[in-house]
Amino acid sequence: MSEEKQQVSRRQFLNYTLTGVGGFMAAGLLISPIRMAIDPVLKPSSAGEYANVGLAVEDITTEPQRVDWKIDQVDGWYESKVNRSAWVFKNENDEIMALSPTCTHLGCVVSWEGSEDHPNEFFCPCHDGRYYKDGTNIAGTPPTRPLDLYDHKVENGMLYLGKAQVRGEA
Amino acid sequence: MKWNEQDIENYVGAKEYIDTIILPLLPFQLSQDANTKKDAFASEVLTIFSNEIEKELTGRILLTPSYYYLKSADKEQEVKRLNAWVEDMKKQPFKHIFYVSFDSSWKKNEKDLNGNLLWLPGIQSGDVHSEEMQKLIRQQVQQIVELIRSYW
Numbered sequence: 001m002s003e004e005k006q007q008v009s010r011r012q013f014l015n016y017t018l019t020g021v022g023g024f025m026a027a028g029l030l031i032s033p034i035r036m037a038i039d040p041v042l043k044p045s046s047a048g049e050y051a052n053v054g055l056a057v058e059d060i061t062t063e064p065q066r067v068d069w070k071i072d073q074v075d076g077w078y079e080s081k082v083n084r085s086a087w088v089f090k091n092e093n094d095e096i097m098a099l100s101p102t103c104t105h106l107g108c109v110v111s112w113e114g115s116e117d118h119p120n121e122f123f124c125p126c127h128d129g130r131y132y133k134d135g136t137n138i139a140g141t142p143p144t145r146p147l148d149l150y151d152h153k154v155e156n157g158m159l160y161l162g163k164a165q166v167r168g169e170a
Numbered sequence: 171m172k173w174n175e176q177d178i179e180n181y182v183g184a185k186e187y188i189d190t191i192i193l194p195l196l197p198f199q200l201s202q203d204a205n206t207k208k209d210a211f212a213s214e215v216l217t218i219f220s221n222e223i224e225k226e227l228t229g230r231i232l233l234t235p236s237y238y239y240l241k242s243a244d245k246e247q248e249v250k251r252l253n254a255w256v257e258d259m260k261k262q263p264f265k266h267i268f269y270v271s272f273d274s275s276w277k278k279n280e281k282d283l284n285g286n287l288l289w290l291p292g293i294q295s296g297d298v299h300s301e302e303m304q305k306l307i308r309q310q311v312q313q314i315v316e317l318i319r320s321y322w
């Protein structure tokens with residue numbers, strides 16, 4: 001009999017504790033968005049850093065080539081290696097261009113000359129999205145803005161890529 | 171798109187563009203010591219695999235939660251359940267259903283499955299994080315992507 005009593009109180013105790021933790025978590029959820037908004041120190045910043053993508057500048061031609069690299073990313077629960085890719089080439093003005101391969105429609109991966117019917121363009125296999133070589137989306141296909149453009153810099157003859165920048169509508 | 175809040179929100183806003191389902195089939199069985207390690211490994215690899223396919227074609231496919239089954243279970247029953255999943259999915263405008271699996275025993279019941287079975291010859295063991303494994307997986311992913319595109 002007394003044992004049962006003890007059981008109940010133990011259960012109650014656990015219940016109280018859990019409710020307490022729950023309340024604490026709810027409070028945390030309420031607070032954190034505001035803190036994120038006002039405290040720039042708490043915002044993730046690693047995205048702005050440059051990474052060596054393993055391509056020598058002298059190997060960059062006018063023909064887009066795909067480079068893949070990894071960055072460390074802390075994303076909420078996980079700290080992980082994230083794969084990044086870019087299409088890299090030199091444009092008519094001899095400037096280096098590094099385009100994000102992520103289709104601006106719904107995010108599939110685009111390829112340079114990915115369709116035989118559309119030479120000299122980037123092509124998205126999902127809904128036939130198309131882009132000119134400079135990444136500008138071709139009117140009449142689903143994408144609504146150009147491919148993002150990576151910040152880049154050159155150090156010791158190697159290409160470094162940073163953040164992908166959104167560009168305005170064509 | 172994946173089965174998470176953010177992706178599903180995007181999905182709901184763009185349903186007409188997403189017409190393909192990827193459904194991984196994974197054996198899970200603890201009673202058979204001889205197979206557990208192999209099955210766990212297969213589960214790791216298939217998960218990476220499905221995620222990679224999803225990444226390439228994210229704007230047109232929905233990667234559903236995996237379907238787990240006992241290897242010893244009656245496949246006819248399993249097929250019935252799977253078809254019930256698919257029947258429900260098809261209430262949305264999905265045209266193509268692809269099951270991905272390393273388990274060849276599905277082959278026998280392929281004709282009863284509502285959708286296409288992509289059976290991949292299993293990678294038996296190894297280090298999933300090694301360079302070679304990544305290369306191998308990437309190659310296979312490219313081939314599967316081509317195959318899926320051929321259905322579109």
Ligand code: FES
Pocket residue numbers: 103104105106107108124125126127128129130142143229230
């Ligand atoms: S995702 Fe590229 S065209 Fe739709």
